[in-house]
Amino acid sequence: MGLGSFCVLIILIATFITWYGNNKALRVNHALGKDLKLPSLPKYYSFYAILWLIIPSIILILTWYIAKPLILDVLVLSFISEDTIKNFSGDPSMLVDRVKSINIERPFPGTDTNLIEAAVYLKKTLERVQTFTFLSILSLGCFLSFIAIKKINPAFRARQIVEKYNVAILLVCSVVAIVTTIGIVFSLIFEALRFFDKIPLFDFLFGLSWSPQMAIREDQVASQGSFGAIPIFAGTLLITIIAMTVAIPVGLTSAIFLSQYSSPMTRSIIKPLLEILAGVPTVVYGFFAAITVGPFLKGLGDVFSLNIASESALAAGSVMGIMIIPFISSLSDDVISAVPQSLKDGSYAMGATKSETVKKVILPAALPGIVGAILLAISRAVGETMIVVMAAGIAANLTANPLEAVTTVTVQIVTLLIGDQEFDSAKTLAAFALGITLFVVTLMLNLFALRIVHKYREKYE
Amino acid sequence: MVSKKKIKVLTKRVSVFYGDKQAIKDVNLEIYENQVTSLIGPSGCGKSTFLRCINRMNDTIDICRITGKVLIDNDDIYKATLDPVLLRARVGMVFQKPNPFPKSIFDNVAYGPQIHGLTNSKEELEDLVVNSLQKAGLFNEVKDRMNESGTSLSGGQQQRLCIARAIAVSPEIILMDEPCSALDPIATAVIEELIDELMQNYTIVIVTHSMQQAARVSQQTAYFHMGNLIEFGETSKIFQNPKNKQTQDYITGRIG
Known part of the structure; x- marks a missing residue:
């Protein structure tokens, strides 16, 4: 029995329990007569019974999936004969892995028959054990929920308990995202720590030269890699600044236009169009930057006899800015529209013009939200990869000149991890170090943005 | 004081439409200088809409359309050459819910003088702000704590701040749209006293749901019903001896 049929079964059983529990509660109500009634509605009693079916089942299923590999190892090892284990040169756990990887229908020619038998045995037992486990879980759930239904009596307040469980379920769901984030952090931290074993933290954070080529073999001719991330951070900063220089003014003014000046008709056309911009895949922006904007800027530079690289920070940054415009404009549009009409009326009634009202009342009132929007947009820009890969190049130049090629943290991560890599060289591990730096920076930006938004949110009242 | 009645605002056959719906029907009303005129009537009768005709605040609503004439000092305020921005400096307004800007107390009052360029120096501006706050009884x-946010004040203080903000541009007329409806009785009493004082220098039009308030603060009362002006006259006469049956019903609490 697989997980699919288990789910179908449990839904069928749950339906039955709902019906049965409801009926039971109604019958109890009826038997109690006119004056006395159950303290909660019938549906709460059946819901309570279902909780007893579902919660233990979920917990046990999860336990099963965690325990399964361990049980498997023991099973396989016990099946394989002593001789095979003795003859095997490596650790027995490698043997187990080998058994697991055997395709029973078409085993690789020359595979040890003992191992193939083990694999067949493994498959069969696994199926049997799993079916047995699932069925026992189901019967335990049924048993528990029938006890719950038995418990229906006027002294038992199902509603209060169900409400409590509701809160608990909601809490568990919201914790899932947090746990995932923590997991991501840890997966980064361990690899990054290995990197910092090889390269000192100080060299990484403050080194001025980035060239992550390492000799793979002792005898290979290759430079000793250098891992100073400053050029990468500087490139990221440069591109982000260019992007923001494009996105903030354009995004903000279009938000002001849309929320304060445009007629409903114009708004209904422009707003969806702006949102289409947000839906364009970043790769497509990358094409645009590399094929159209980059050469155009280069040509423009030639006219003024400026030497602009065809892959330049300017091209990538400005296209990234365009990508972020809808982000800023729709977030700011929301906060600007949230400024209460009474404030605007107050300003108009003083004889302020529309632009004075926007400048002196609406924007200051919406400023915290706008700053929050900008910070979120910055963390978006910092994390953007595709446009930069395609339009800004991968050369880690330490420069503040927007006309040269630069590279960013995300681009370096991509280039470090592309192709065959060994996972213990500093070159590969550097990607994780960069990743965790990026994570920390964007996390700080987001926290900061949220703080600002929160701090000033209730200021209008 | 009733003897010297100079007409400050005169409306001739004013009608207001929201889209197809007529909110005000042919209202002719005289508002006298340095008196308090109260507009009373059940909710939705158009008294607030009428109030907003006097400083053209209805212009800010897209679907709103006005016919008829509103004259201030015998000058039509809806003529094409008149700038509503300048008009609103002459006709101040205080709203139902106190709406101080999320700025400092000082900046709230300084807002009007700054946008209209009324003062030439920082000292002048400070004097004007202090003066306005004094007039509003808030100083x-x-x-x-002039640098604290205006929103940190209590409701009654906020409303007086809004009054100070309105009088900082020395208007001739102050419109008040249910200025006390969000306030407790004590804050209301303070505002009502303030209205009594302000009357000497300003013409005041107040919309109110409280008939006691209308009786206490105003010299003239207009009763609106369903967009029509039913009865208008001296407050004492309207309350003691209404000519119209509808007015009587409303005042005695039979309807509304």
Whole structure:
């Protein structure tokens, strides 16, 4: 029995329990007569019974999936004969892995028959054990929920308990995202720590030269890699600044236009169009930057006899800015529209013009939200990869000149991890170090943005 | 004081439409200088809409359309050459819910003078702000915290701040749209006293749901019903001896 049929079964059983529990509660109500009634509605009693079916089942299923590999190892090892284990040169756990990887229908020619038998045995037992486990879980759930239904009596307040469980379920769901984030952090931290074993933290954070080529073999001719991330951070900063220089003014003014000046008709056309911009895949922006904007800027530079690289920070940054415009404009549009009409009326009634009202009342009132929007947009820009890969190049130049090629943290991560890599060289591990730096920076930006938004949110009242 | 009645605002056959719906029907009304005129009537009768005709605040609503004439000092305020921005400096307004800007107390009052360029120096502006706060009876309560946000004040203080903000541009007329409806009785009493004082220098039009308030603060009362002006006259006469049956019903609490 697989997980699919288990789910179908449990839904069928749950339906039955709902019906049965409801009926039971109604019958109890009826038997109690006119004056006395159950303290909660019938549906709460059946819901309570279902909780007893579902919660233990979920917990046990999860336990099963965690325990399964361990049980498997023991099973396989016990099946394989002593001789095979003795003859095997490596650790027995490698043997187990080998058994697991055997395709029973078409085993690789020359595979040890003992191992193939083990694999067949493994498959069969696994199926049997799993079916047995699932069925026992189901019967335990049924048993528990029938006890719950038995418990229906006027002294038992199902509603209060169900409400409590509701809160608990909601809490568990919201914790899932947090746990995932923590997991991501840890997966980064361990690899990054290995990197910092090889390269000192100080060299990484403050080194001025980035060239992550390492000799793979002792005898290979290759430079000793250098891992100073400053050029990468500087490139990221440069591109982000260019992007923001494009996105903030354009995004903000279009938000002001849309929320304060445009007629409903114009708004209904422009707003969806702006949102289409947000839906364009970043790769497509990358094409645009590399094929159209980059050469155009280069040509423009030639006219003024400026030497602009065809892959330049300017091209990538400005296209990234365009990508972020809808982000800023729709977030700011929301906060600007949230400024209460009474404030605007107050300003108009003083004889302020529309632009004075926007400048002196609406924007200051919406400023915290706008700053929050900008910070979120910055963390978006910092994390953007595709446009930069395609339009800004991968050369880690330490420069503040927007006309040269630069590279960013995300681009370096991509280039470090592309192709065959060994996972213990500093070159590969550097990607994780960069990743965790990026994570920390964007996390700080987001926290900061949220703080600002929160701090000033209730200021209008 | 009733003897010297100079007409400050005169409306001739004013009608207001929201889209197809007519909110005000042919209202002719005289508002006298340096008196308090109260507009009473059940909710939705158009009294607030009428109030907003006097400083053209209805212009800010897209679907709103006005016919008829509104004259201030015999000058039509809806003529094409008149700038509503300048008009609103002459006709101040205080709203139902106190709406101080999320700025400092000082900046709230300085807002009007700054946008209209009324003062030439920082000292002049400070004097004007202090003066306006004094007139609004708020100065003593806030003199030590002029830099705190206007929104940090209590509801009654906020409303007086809004009054100070309105009088800082020295308007001739102050419109008040249910200025006390969000306030407790004590804050209301303070505002009502203030209205009594302000009357000497300003013409005041107040919309109110409280008939006691209308009786206490106003010299003239207009009763609106369903967009029509039903009865208008001296407050004492309207309350003691209404000519119209509808007015009587409303005042005695039979309807509304």
